[in-house]
Amino acid sequence: MHGRINTGFAFTRKTLILILLLGPVSLPAQGKQGETRPVWSHLKYALYFTYGEIEKLLLDTASMRETMEYLGPVRAGRVYLECTSAGDVNVAQMKDLAARFRALGLRVSGAMVPTIPGGPMCYNNPDHLAQLERRSRAVAQVFDDFILDDWLFTTCTCEKCVAGRGKSTWADYRTKLLLEKSKKYIIDPAREVHPGIKVTIKYPNWYEGHRDNGYDVLNETHQFDAMAVGIETRTRATHDQHIPIYSGYVFQKWWSSVDPAKWVGSWLDNYTMKGEDNDYVAQVWQAVMAQAPEIILWSGGHLHHTGPFSDVYAHFREMLPEFDRVAGMLNGPPRGVPIYLPYGSEGEYNIFGYLGMAGIPLAPVGRFPAESQNAIFTRHSLRDPDLAEKMLARLRAGHDVFMTWELLCKLQDTEFRNTLNVIEPGGSVSSSVFRTRAGWNDQITKADRAFVFPRIGTTTWPYAREVAVVREDGDFGVLLSVKYLNGTLYVLNMPENSYDLLRLPPQVLNMIRRAFNGELGVQLTGPGGVGMYLFGSGQYVLYNMSDETANVSLRFGKKVGESGWRELVHGRGLAVTEEKPQHRFDGGGTYDDVSLTLRSFEIVVVQSPDTGGVR
Ligand SMILES: [Zn+2]
Numbered sequence: 001m002h003g004r005i006n007t008g009f010a011f012t013r014k015t016l017i018l019i020l021l022l023g024p025v026s027l028p029a030q031g032k033q034g035e036t037r038p039v040w041s042h043l044k045y046a047l048y049f050t051y052g053e054i055e056k057l058l059l060d061t062a063s064m065r066e067t068m069e070y071l072g073p074v075r076a077g078r079v080y081l082e083c084t085s086a087g088d089v090n091v092a093q094m095k096d097l098a099a100r101f102r103a104l105g106l107r108v109s110g111a112m113v114p115t116i117p118g119g120p121m122c123y124n125n126p127d128h129l130a131q132l133e134r135r136s137r138a139v140a141q142v143f144d145d146f147i148l149d150d151w152l153f154t155t156c157t158c159e160k161c162v163a164g165r166g167k168s169t170w171a172d173y174r175t176k177l178l179l180e181k182s183k184k185y186i187i188d189p190a191r192e193v194h195p196g197i198k199v200t201i202k203y204p205n206w207y208e209g210h211r212d213n214g215y216d217v218l219n220e221t222h223q224f225d226a227m228a229v230g231i232e233t234r235t236r237a238t239h240d241q242h243i244p245i246y247s248g249y250v251f252q253k254w255w256s257s258v259d260p261a262k263w264v265g266s267w268l269d270n271y272t273m274k275g276e277d278n279d280y281v282a283q284v285w286q287a288v289m290a291q292a293p294e295i296i297l298w299s300g301g302h303l304h305h306t307g308p309f310s311d312v313y314a315h316f317r318e319m320l321p322e323f324d325r326v327a328g329m330l331n332g333p334p335r336g337v338p339i340y341l342p343y344g345s346e347g348e349y350n351i352f353g354y355l356g357m358a359g360i361p362l363a364p365v366g367r368f369p370a371e372s373q374n375a376i377f378t379r380h381s382l383r384d385p386d387l388a389e390k391m392l393a394r395l396r397a398g399h400d401v402f403m404t405w406e407l408l409c410k411l412q413d414t415e416f417r418n419t420l421n422v423i424e425p426g427g428s429v430s431s432s433v434f435r436t437r438a439g440w441n442d443q444i445t446k447a448d449r450a451f452v453f454p455r456i457g458t459t460t461w462p463y464a465r466e467v468a469v470v471r472e473d474g475d476f477g478v479l480l481s482v483k484y485l486n487g488t489l490y491v492l493n494m495p496e497n498s499y500d501l502l503r504l505p506p507q508v509l510n511m512i513r514r515a516f517n518g519e520l521g522v523q524l525t526g527p528g529g530v531g532m533y534l535f536g537s538g539q540y541v542l543y544n545m546s547d548e549t550a551n552v553s554l555r556f557g558k559k560v561g562e563s564g565w566r567e568l569v570h571g572r573g574l575a576v577t578e579e580k581p582q583h584r585f586d587g588g589g590t591y592d593d594v595s596l597t598l599r600s601f602e603i604v605v606v607q608s609p610d611t612g613g614v615r
Pocket residue numbers: 122123124125156157158159160161
């Protein structure tokens with residue numbers, strides 16, 4: 001939405017010039033004991049040590065010196081020290097260790113894994129609760145604040161838990177149970193021992209089971225003093241969670257929006273990431289783009305050369321100056337297409353990650369987006385009981401609605417049943433041929449392999465198929481759009497394999513991205529796998545998260561400044577080219593394209609001259 005853009009130019013320009021003059025230098029920080037240690041200018045890091053790592057790497061003073069020297073290039077400003085989850089916490093030992101870190105000038109926070117040996121707790125088991133309380137009291141004797149690793153959830157199905165749930169759902173029962181017990185057995189005892197102590201909840205990245213297993217993002221964020229969120233996308237296609245990289249960014253923006261003041265950091269790990277340098281660094285970039293207050297590295301021992309997946313450390317270390325430099329370049333408020341993900345909602349698995357990696361910049365919102373020109377709705381949005389009414393109000397007010405086919409299927413008892421004339425629904429369709437259409441012109445694109453989609457057949461009129469997958473017996477919907485009331489309804493049919501969205505021919509992806517031109521004033525053209533992050537009205541960050549080199553353009557539907565476009569990371573000028581539309585119905589004018597080539601996992605920051613950014 002253009003109306004919301006505020007570049008805060010007067011201040012940020014000065015800051016940017018200063019950064020350019022200084023370059024990626026670090027400023028010394030004063031430790032408590034007068035020691036100085038280097039810190040980054042724009043980013044903060046914390047190193048998390050598990051209790052096993054503390055025993056192995058930190059208890060002995062010589063080992064601690066070696067460990068912290070090895071991890072010195074991270075320039076961490078804080079350590080999280082985990083207290084044991086097996087047996088009683090050795091308070092004297094942890095106090096001594098904390099003091100040794102403070103003497104190095106580091107901020108020290110505690111950490112606790114709220115489990116019993118062997119797995120998650122039963123919040124109806126008095127022995128488990130007693131252990132939790134005892135541990136919380138001990139941790140509170142050592143630290144001024146502590147974080148809970150994301151094991152607060154429960155999956156217990158014992159007699160007491162099943163009886164306690166009764167006729168309720170696991171989601172309703174466990175969220176209530178955890179809210180109550182975490183206060184009574186963690187927060188309250190800690191505050192009793194140490195008034196003023198801050199307790200931080202860390203949420204895991206598996207949003208789809210949050211409520212079922214007891215996480216209530218809204219109420220727990222309000223109940224705890226602070227919150228952190230996992231990125232933890234790890235190896236995107238082979239790790240058992242299969243989380244696309246861009247989801248890491250969405251998680252940060254989505255959950256921190258509950259109460260931005262409580263957000264203390266983005267948590268990421270290198271677990272199982274042997275040899276996956278790019279995917280590891282990609283996690284850091286999501287935190288940088290989300291402008292995380294601190295990047296929490298789980299864990300120090302996993303990055304240390306004795307750790308099993310520590311080979312990613314070398315590339316990460318090399319990239320550290322670039323993370324900081326780019327973080328300092330980001331200028332203006334982040335913007336993107338609102339995607340409505342009510343808190344505690346579930347829907348198409350990580351669909352926001354795929355949309356983001358298809359080049360659609362997203363702004364996840366937990367409250368209904370009424371004002372934006374366009375907004376994305378998925379099955380997640382159904383958690384809002386008034387969804388259909390609110391979306392109709394958008395269309396009535398002249399705003400657009402972009403929804404998934406899966407959501408439309410769930411709205412068949414609402415007015416949305418009448419928006420498309422679907423014939424013979426059901427089944428799937430597979431083809432390598434696509435028809436993209438603008439006005440009365442169409443274009444046939446042949447991909448080098450077939451894609452499988454749910455089968456959507458529609459009547460000839462209303463003509464809704466902007467993109468169709470073509471088989472000899474019909475054109476089937478991929479992107480449908482119809483005018484309805486005073487707005488436009490778009491329906492996206494996701495391919496059966498979500499990653500195939502990123503592999504669709506560029507002509508197809510360009511049509512999908514075009515639906516957001518009114519909202520963004522710009523669109524990406526080119527292949528999938530390149531994420532776009534927008535800041536202010538004149539900054540475009542592009543990150544190639546694919547294994548291929550990508551030729552892409554920023555396409556503007558209106559005239560932009562012809563000179564002065566800069567790519568800031570490599571410090572080079574960019575040309576503007578005028579392109580004729582493929583279809584005379586595309587608005588009749590021409591496009592202005594700013595084109596770039598991005599190597600695999602390369603990031604660029606494109607600065608427009610029009611908003612007075614850095615020249
Ligand atoms: Zn139980």
